[in-house]
Amino acid sequence: MxxxxxxxxxxxxxxxxxxxxxxxxxxxxxxxxxxxxxxxxxxxxxxxxxxxxxxxxxxxxxxxxxxxxxxxxxxxxxxxxxxxxxxxxxxxxxxxxxxxxxxxxxxxxxxxxxxxxxxxxxxxxxxxxxxxxxxxxxxxxxxxxxxxxxxxxxxxxxxxxxxxxxxxxxxxxxxxxxxVRFGHFEWLAYKGDEDGLQRLADHVIERHRPWLREHETPYAALFEDVVARTAELIARWQAYGFVHAVMNTDNMSILGLTIDYGPYAFLDTYIPDRVPNHTDTEGRYAFDQQAGVALWNLNRLGNALMPLVEREALVSALESFSGQLQQAFGAVMRQRLGLTTPQDDDAELCREWLTLLYQSGADYHRAFRMLSYYDGSEMQRARLAREVPDPSALAQWLERYDARLATEQRTTEERLEAMQAVNPVYVLRTHIAQRAIEAAERGDRDELGLIRECLCRPFTPRPGCEAYEQAPPADEAAVCLSCSS
Incomplete structure (x- = not known):
């Protein structure tokens, strides 16, 4: 068409x-x-x-x-x-x-x-x-x-x-x-427009969540849906090292979408308090603050919906956020670590991996990608050690990881194939974005298109695109960006 x-x-x-x-x-x-x-x-x-x-x-x-x-x-x-x-x-x-x-x-x-x-x-x-x-x-x-x-x-x-x-x-x-954003509902609530609130909520339900129409309390169910989808969104941001950087409530989607990209960044090295927005001097929207900010924003939305939803229902939905986020984050991280069946110690294994990346100064994305080739052989151990330069700590973690993998039912080949389908080769790091900008400025549509193609098929290596796989040079890492757009 x-x-x-x-x-x-x-x-x-x-x-x-x-x-x-x-x-x-x-x-x-x-x-x-x-x-x-x-x-x-x-x-x-x-x-x-x-x-x-x-x-x-x-x-x-x-x-x-x-x-x-x-x-x-x-x-x-x-x-x-x-x-x-x-x-x-x-x-x-x-x-x-x-x-x-x-x-x-x-x-x-x-x-x-x-x-x-x-x-x-x-x-x-x-x-x-x-x-x-x-x-x-x-x-x-x-x-x-x-x-x-x-x-x-x-x-x-x-x-x-x-x-x-x-x-x-x-x-x-x-x-x-x-x-439609959280801020749409805040505007109507602050002006005391209860009829407008109801009309907007009805619009969202009718247009995007029609199955909620039959719910006994559809507006409460809508809020529960927003809480759940926001938890899933933040979990995926955290799992893939994405920092939105401007999580104002007018930048929060009622459907749980990432919206309004400004000075965002992906982590290079694993720095939990990374702040890519140079105007965020207090680190309000740092990488490790995103879950807390999302809950704060959901509270603002809940306040706006109070004319439509009983307080107890709002509180109950908000109290479910942390548990839903942890569950969603755990599910994505198990996939990235090649684990299929949840076990009690998986969260600790994941925490130890992230601690290892942080303490060794490893590149977040290259370490995960290299782990997706790890088959227990000495050659793959050596390749992984080049990405995670703390041999003693890496050996200790791999010992525990090997023991956990031994409880899995999949073959090594099946695990590696699954891991390579969720651990990207290509990530839109800040220096790659800058390369695309420079290509666009000189009218080089071919390079811009090639970068887009790599990013749209991020799990598949492409011959001739090795430059887009690399971590940034030291002088381009952890760059702060402007909100001006």
């Missing part, structure tokens, strides 16, 4: 008009599409070969909408670094419309589309640097099995945008089941 044949059913536009403002995109001069994601296109039922045509360029330039689109900017608020901010909303992005697909409705959202009533003093533009980063990580996290918004395409334009320096302008075509 081609882009022009997409069918739209814009349910959010049928909510009360004060939920949003209709806005037309601002045309961007000299727009060129740099790359498109075949995987995301498949979600929409689109033919990847047809994405390089004029309708996509014109759409991303803000020049021509598709039939059935009804662009709007959503209003929401939220807590930013723990402080409530009432003046939020879509300030440089528009929900263009909701596409009917066999998998359910999917939002098309254009980022960098111009100013809206919620822009405050901002220019409504996106820059190429941050657009490339969001484009790549959206598709990469999906390939890693981490719930996320998606990205269909990224384009550069001839606008010059002032941030810390003058940068090329860009637009990003984002795809998601929904863009």
């Amino acid at each position: 081609t882009l022009e044949r997409l069918e739209f059913d814009n349910a959010y536009a049928r909510l009360p008009e004060y939920f949003y403002t209709r806005v037309q995109p601002t045309p961007r001069r000299g727009t060129r599409v740099l790359d498109t994601s075949p995987d995301c296109a498949e979600l929409l039922g689109l033919e990847a070969a047809g994405l390089d045509d004029e309708p996509l360029r014109a759409l991303m330039a803000g020049e021509q909408l598709l039939p059935g689109m009804d662009p709007l900017a959503q209003k929401y608020t939220g807590h930013q670094f723990g402080v409530y901010n009432p003046a939020l909303g879509d300030g440089r992005g528009l929900l263009l419309g909701e596409v009917r697909t066999p998998h359910g409705p999917l939002d098309l959202h254009l980022k960098g589309s111009g100013q809206t009533p919620y822009s405050r003093f901002a220019d409504g533009q996106a820059v190429l640097r941050s657009s490339i980063r969001e484009y790549l990580v959206s598709e990469h996290l999906a390939a890693l099995g981490i719930p996320t918004t998606r990205a269909l395409a990224v384009a550069v334009n001839d606008e010059r945008v002032q941030r810390e320096t003058v940068e090329p302008g860009a637009t990003l075509l984002r795809v998601a089941e929904s863009h």
